[in-house]
Amino acid sequence: MAMHYMARKGAWRTALTTPALKGQGRPELLLLDATSAANNTSSSAVKRIPDFLLFTRENGFADTGAVIVTDDPKTFFILQARLSKFKLIFSTKEWAVEASDVLLSAHPVAPDWVPAQRSSSNFNVSIVDRDASQLALAFQRLTASAGSEESPVYQALLDACLYVLRLSNMPAGYTDLTTASAEAGEGDYGSQQNAWTPVKLKLAAALDSGALNKVRDAVERAIARAEKLIDDWNDATPMASRVLAEVQKHAVADRQGISLVLPNNRYVLLAQRFLKRKLEADWAAADERIEWHTLSTVGKTLASDRTGKHFTFVGINPDVLRILITHPEMPHGSAVLVAYRQAESTLTTLTSIKEVRAFKAYRDRINLLAQELERRLADVPNPLVIGKLREMSLTFTFEDNSQSGEQAYYKFELEGGGRSYAAGWVYRHMPDEDPPFRRAAASAIQPGDFIFDMSDELRAKLESSLQMNNEDVSSVVDPVRMLLKLYHDDVQRRCALMFTSTKRSALAREIHAKMVELDPKAADCRPGRVYYWLALQAKDDTRPHAAQDSKYFKVFCKALGITDEAAEQHWGFVRNARRLNQCLGRELVARYAEILFQPESAATYRKVPEDVIRQLQQEALRCIYRVEHIVPPPARLITS
DNA sequence: ACGCTAAAACGAAAATGCTT
DNA sequence: AAGCATTTTCGTTTTAGCGT
Numbered sequence: 001m002a003m004h005y006m007a008r009k010g011a012w013r014t015a016l017t018t019p020a021l022k023g024q025g026r027p028e029l030l031l032l033d034a035t036s037a038a039n040n041t042s043s044s045a046v047k048r049i050p051d052f053l054l055f056t057r058e059n060g061f062a063d064t065g066a067v068i069v070t071d072d073p074k075t076f077f078i079l080q081a082r083l084s085k086f087k088l089i090f091s092t093k094e095w096a097v098e099a100s101d102v103l104l105s106a107h108p109v110a111p112d113w114v115p116a117q118r119s120s121s122n123f124n125v126s127i128v129d130r131d132a133s134q135l136a137l138a139f140q141r142l143t144a145s146a147g148s149e150e151s152p153v154y155q156a157l158l159d160a161c162l163y164v165l166r167l168s169n170m171p172a173g174y175t176d177l178t179t180a181s182a183e184a185g186e187g188d189y190g191s192q193q194n195a196w197t198p199v200k201l202k203l204a205a206a207l208d209s210g211a212l213n214k215v216r217d218a219v220e221r222a223i224a225r226a227e228k229l230i231d232d233w234n235d236a237t238p239m240a241s242r243v244l245a246e247v248q249k250h251a252v253a254d255r256q257g258i259s260l261v262l263p264n265n266r267y268v269l270l271a272q273r274f275l276k277r278k279l280e281a282d283w284a285a286a287d288e289r290i291e292w293h294t295l296s297t298v299g300k301t302l303a304s305d306r307t308g309k310h311f312t313f314v315g316i317n318p319d320v321l322r323i324l325i326t327h328p329e330m331p332h333g334s335a336v337l338v339a340y341r342q343a344e345s346t347l348t349t350l351t352s353i354k355e356v357r358a359f360k361a362y363r364d365r366i367n368l369l370a371q372e373l374e375r376r377l378a379d380v381p382n383p384l385v386i387g388k389l390r391e392m393s394l395t396f397t398f399e400d401n402s403q404s405g406e407q408a409y410y411k412f413e414l415e416g417g418g419r420s421y422a423a424g425w426v427y428r429h430m431p432d433e434d435p436p437f438r439r440a441a442a443s444a445i446q447p448g449d450f451i452f453d454m455s456d457e458l459r460a461k462l463e464s465s466l467q468m469n470n471e472d473v474s475s476v477v478d479p480v481r482m483l484l485k486l487y488h489d490d491v492q493r494r495c496a497l498m499f500t501s502t503k504r505s506a507l508a509r510e511i512h513a514k515m516v517e518l519d520p521k522a523a524d525c526r527p528g529r530v531y532y533w534l535a536l537q538a539k540d541d542t543r544p545h546a547a548q549d550s551k552y553f554k555v556f557c558k559a560l561g562i563t564d565e566a567a568e569q570h571w572g573f574v575r576n577a578r579r580l581n582q583c584l585g586r587e588l589v590a591r592y593a594e595i596l597f598q599p600e601s602a603a604t605y606r607k608v609p610e611d612v613i614r615q616l617q618q619e620a621l622r623c624i625y626r627v628e629h630i631v632p633p634p635a636r637l638i639t640s
Numbered sequence: 641a642c643g644c645t646a647a648a649a650c651g652a653a654a655a656t657g658c659t660t
Numbered sequence: 661a662a663g664c665a666t667t668t669t670c671g672t673t674t675t676a677g678c679g680t
Contacts, residue, residue: 503665503666504666504667505665505666505667506665506666526650526651528650528651528652529649529650529651531666531667532649532650533649535667543647543648543649544648544649545648545649546648546649547649548648548649548650548674548675549674575676578647578648578649578675578676579676579677581646581647581648582645582646582647582648582675582676582677584646584647585645585646585647586645586646586647586677586678
């Protein structure tokens with residue numbers, strides 16, 4: 001039996017009491033996955049392992065064997081401590097492993113294999129974010145006054161905490177971050193993605209809610225300090241300053257060259273932008289003497305002829321640590337720029353693993369790095385109780401705006417030139433079966449199958465059969481649509497008032513010109529879109545006819561002389577109308593499908609007479625098409 | 641956090657209208 | 661009727677809520 005990592009206590013109980021586990025089916029062994037892969041998928045699942053084990057012990061599996069596997073030293077020690085606390089009896093076994101295919105390998109090493117003794121390399125550690133850590137701690141401390149972890153107030157404070165830490169560890173100035181994302185992501189989200197403003201807005205909302213009234217002063221002080229720091233970091237964060245110093249030393253003054261190891265490619269781009277800005281004339285020459293690495297590539301590149309070159313690791317994580325400790329070619333004096341919290345927890349890990357006998361070959365390195373970390377931690381002025389700061393990922397995530405969420409649509413080309421799209425289910429018609437219409441997975445449809453594709457005509461007939469949507473729907477709909485009409489009327493009035501053209505296209509051009517005048521960015525917005533927004537007069541059109549994103553909507557309203565406040569309100573109406581229409585559409589289709597394919601429930605529940613249903617089903621037979629060709633969705637690319 | 645669904649918005653191209 | 665502007669149409673892309 002396999003237990004899903006999302007399963008909680010309730011599911012554990014049902015699973016363990018299933019008859020399948022009785023008698024012959026009784027498991028000999030529980031195999032528990034605490035590998036870093038599992039931890040990345042769901043760290044809470046790994047944390048729950050001791051609880052799960054205790055649960056099995058208490059629920060009839062007291063003498064069933066259990067093995068926990070992990071490849072992460074930190075997890076090892078944490079689990080060891082938790083298991084002892086639960087008074088569970090266990091033994092541990094450690095192996096040193098250097099192959100890339102660990103745990104399950106097609107090429108196992110000899111049973112008596114031991115790692116080769118590593119040369120001792122010394123390290124040069126810098127701790128870069130004491131001030132940021134202090135402020136982060138302040139934000140974290142304030143969460144105690146914020147109620148449950150799910151509350152938005154709590155989240156706002158935690159976000160601020162995380163933000164300050166991440167920013168202080170970024171190898172660039174705040175200005176590089178904002179300009180970079182402004183260039184990359186056009187939408188009004190993209191540029192805000194990793195900016196301080198949304199974080200601050202959430203804090204402001206939290207304050208407004210009154211939930212923080214008791215600590216209001218403290219929160220306001222913390223916000224002020226955060227803004228002071230962010231201001232100071234506009235040109236360069238503490239991490240960035242250190243990186244710049246390293247580059248200046250090894251790639252500008254020394255010309256010997258430097259290899260920089262950063263968390264990911266986005267960070268490489270940010271650091272390049274930053275260094276280019278700071279080094280100005282020296283950049284071109286320096287760039288040639290800098291080698292850029294990310295964590296995923298450095299292990300391989302380090303192996304070859306890099307000796308003599310200086311290495312600087314920007315940030316530390318388990319992968320970096322592994323390389324520092326085990327890589328045969330680790331150059332002497334490699335620099336490690338590390339966050340305060342990470343320095344502390346890394347030191348804890350190192351102190352623990354140096355006792356592990358299997359890691360004897362690495363012991364010199366472990367000791368040297370531990371000593372250096374210890375020394376630097378002791379140097380931190382006014383040290384904090386940094387262990388209280390919860391551990392979190394210190395790298396910003398960048399929404400890769402390279403259309404990631406591609407929808408897995410099947411396209412069915414039907415006889416007679418029609419086509420139909422389906423993501424999940426389609427209704428297949430098989431005349432010889434008893435319910436002739438059966439739901440089938442889109443992937444199971446073969447050319448030559450017959451599928452159902454509703455015609456507008458049938459749709460209209462269904463609509464009239466369901467008289468209910470008149471009363472049921474319009475009562476809800478009317479207010480929303482009235483408000484939308486308010487907006488449409490406002491737009492039309494202003495068009496007549498402020499612009500001379502009466503033709504829609506000319507009007508659209510005029511407004512567009514005005515928009516560009518107000519905000520040059522509106523040049524990216526084609527006049528055709530404005531033209532669409534002005535298509536308001538048609539009857540029976542419930543579409544809002546407004547810009548897709550709020551940015552253009554605002555400029556559009558401004559061009560029509562609508563105040564920001566009113567524009568805000570209109571935008572609300574537009575969004576409500578969109579939402580409502582979508583809901584109604586889905587509801588409608590759900591009812592159609594119910595009537596056509598589960599007629600017994602429709603007859604009773606919806607009070608649709610049986611003969612009407614029979615008639616509608618006859619109609620449905622006309623909406624069957626033979627599939628001639630299938631275009632499957634593009635295979636999802638697995639990016640490693 | 642993700643997949644499913646339906647509608648809205650969009651961009652380009654086709655169709656239509658209007659002028660010379 | 662050619663040449664251009666204006667609409668309409670069509671297929672595609674984006675968005676948002678819901679259920680899991």
